[in-house]
Amino acid sequence: MAALISLTSPVFSISGKFEEMTLKSGLIADGEGELVGWMRHVDASRSMNQENTRDLVATLAPLQNKPDIQSYVMLGIPKHEEAPATPQHPLSPMGDVCHRMDLTTINQILVTTNELSFQEWTQQMKDTLDARKRGDLAFRDKDFRTAIYCYSQFIDVGTMISPTVYGRRSLCYLMCEQPDAALRDAIQAQCVLPDWSTAFYMQAVALAKMDMHKDAADMLNEVAAIEDKKHKGGGTGRWHFFYFI
Structure with missing residues (x-):
């Protein structure tokens, strides 16, 4: 099952907003009423103990109808990715493509480079x-x-x-x-x-x-x-x- 978003996420802070996002994303196939009921409970109490968390995960699991897609993608939540560090020295063409992790270009360079015949x-x-x-x-x-x-x-x-x-x-x-x-x-x-x-x-x-x-x-x-x-x-x-x- 794709990873579900954290219960502390702002998405969970307003149950109405969660309903709107999940219906648009296709996260829920059936059982919307049960899930929304859970979310209203979270929104009202603002706290959940470990037992409630396990129950919620058990409820969400069968409702995920797109297991190959991460939930943050389906819900339109941007994923934070750390930008690559800037090299301290000028890079050669090979160093540049390695820095950019351009595997296709690396393959082309290795095909055309004949270091030792x-x-x-x-x-x-x-x-x-x-x-x-x-x-x-x-x-x-x-x-x-x-x-x-x-x-x-x-x-x-x-x-x-x-x-x-x-x-x-x-x-x-x-x-x-x-x-x-x-x-x-x-x-x-x-x-x-x-x-x-x-x-x-x-x-x-x-x-x-x-x-x-x-x-x-x-x-x-x-x-x-x-x-x-x-x-x-x-x-x-x-x-x-x-x-x-």
């Missing part, structure tokens, strides 16, 4: 994968500084996320005596794949390199528990270890 996207993907391949070759050849550079190119593009790259770059940082950077990459690898054992192992090594031996031991105990749980569940942890490394 398919060819550019595929070339970007190719360059990213090439950087990964160069990093893997350098990693295999123990050229760890080159591997760091290539893996960083892969990561910085941001189109793909690989726990393997973070894990391998973590080891590269360790080999280059940068345990703090190695720890960050190992933690990032864990964020990408929370149950990947290698991420925990790399964190343990980095912590030990930073003379945080208790934390390193705790990390090894934690990963041992995780691997034991996976082993009992079918050995998926070992598969993750070999798959990503």
